[in-house]
Ligand code: SF4
């Protein structure tokens with residue numbers, strides 16, 4: 088890796104000793120470091136291993152576990168080095184990525200808001216699937232960015248953009264319980280692609 | 296005694312990261328190893344304990360290039376357990392979204408990754424200086440494929456609209472119609488692509504392969520059919536594991552899949568083409584013949600022509616589907632979960648993708664198995680590499696490396712979807 092770089096975009100989570108060394112080097116070589124995507128900002132789906140013992144997983148998939156080197160946990164970039172901005176989503180939204188890079192070139196803050204999917208859903212004029220049809224929806228606690236895609240297609244949000252700023256998942260969970268969502272489904276809802284994001288991680292353990 | 300090692304650490308223009316080692320001793324190729332590495336991702340393990348309804352969303356995350364393939368193999372396997380038979384317009388919509396993925400993935404590979412090999416450019420950006428029109432055509436084709444996936448699936452990467460039983464919501468006819476003009480352009484562009492790539496120079500090799508793909512009695516395959524080969528394999532999808540097995544090889548991060556009876560085999564566009572040529576529409580067959588192909592091709596370098604033929608087919612098929620489409624009354628079929636085992640194979644851009652699930656009576660996944668096309672081709676890629684290295688031993692090292700990389704790209708290996716990623720073990724001697 089050469090460098091120095093003005094802007095580094097990093098995707099993927101840290102899951103091996105090699106990753107750990109590499110991210111330190113990238114941080115040193117970069118003026119601005121931006122983590123993009125659910126893996127880089129919340130450990131990604133691989134962070135599901137953080138809720139069990141990783142040694143239990145390996146023999147399930149690989150016949151020769153001795154060939155595998157991996158860390159106990161999959162951690163977001165910000166868990167290892169300082170990060171200047173995080174772009175959410177699994178996958179990220181390309182308009183947001185363009186905005187991020189343009190803002191960087193113009194030396195301003197990106198115009199990317201930390202409010203909820205509900206906000207976008209209202210803007211889009213959708214009928215709320217939770218209110219109208221009793222479909223469980225993570226929109227109230229999920230970070231905006233997708234344009235409320237799932238409710239637009241008559242399905243509940245499953246949280247692929249991770250938590251919004253200061254979410255209140257406990258109150259959403261109470262509501263979901265009223266809709267008849269069992270406890271083990273609540274655990275699954277908060278544990279998909281952003282399971283290591285603190286508000287989701289914590290709420291998922293409450294229902295375990 | 297002279298000994299040299301050709302080592303390519305990061306394979307350019309392959310989706311993901313890979314490494315290749317060829318050991319040459321006294322003018323003999325002694326070892327060929329293709330290494331694919333990324334941290335382990337454990338998808339089969341993650342699926343345990345999840346609800347069956349989550350499988351299409353979770354497995355889509357295995358690959359950003361071919362998420363539709365994962366969604367399709369998973370929903371078909373799960374529907375088998377639930378006793379659901381998706382037919383009519385819902386079945387057609389599934390073919391339509393798959394067409395989008397083929398157009399997008401093949402367009403990317405043909406133009407951006409593979410063509411530069413044949414024309415002697417380090418990458419598509421260099422190639423664009425001399426072939427600006429071609430590169431623009433490739434980008435636009437890819438864009439149209441993406442649009443088709445987004446139209447049916449909600450977005451182009453990790454679509455949100457696919458579910459067990461059908462879709463969360465279905466497009467109206469008038470939502471699909473605006474694609475027609477674009478697809479007609481794409482059809483012409485695909486035909487031009489076929490003509491263009493057929494003028495490339497192809498090393499004259501014709502190894503013996505066993506070509507494995509789905510075959511359906513009435514249609515070029517996407518989601519349904521039996522698994523067949525040119526060497527007499529003809530089995531139900533359910534019997535996959537009775538005929539194939541995976542071995543874990545120390546130096547690579549992917550598991551190698553082999554046919555128990557005969558070893559290495561070949562999946563992908565060339566396998567589909569060879570097993571299903573008679574099912575291509577006459578116009579597509581004619582384009583293949585005009586490009587100098589017959590109904591059977593076994594030169595792996597010509598896979599670029601066949602990928603282009605499949606883009607053409609996917610455009611024709613999308614136009615047919617949109618033309619005949621009538622919006623179904625309900626977007627999905629429903630069933631109560633029940634315990635059982637289900638199998639699904641669909642034809643990902645890179646070849647047959649196998650899924651098996653066991654769920655309990657609550658619909659919770661107890662066990663999942665996924666065999667992606669890249670791990671099925673791995674053994675065949677290595678034997679191709681061995682041949683190519685032996686034949687070109689006299690070339691200077693940079694040219695030898697070039698042609699080896701090209702031989703790997705013949706397979707369009709999708710390293711991000713090898714599913715079984717292990718950490719690389721470097722062997723230094
Ligand atoms: S459908 Fe979901 S995202 Fe939209 S308003 Fe209702 S709860 Fe919020």
Ligand code: SF4
Pocket residue numbers: 204229230233234235236237238243244245246247248249455
């Ligand atoms: S609605 Fe939720 S799950 Fe759907 S795309 Fe947006 S953030 Fe992701």
Ligand code: NI
Pocket residue numbers: 358359360361709710711712
């Ligand atoms: Ni893939």
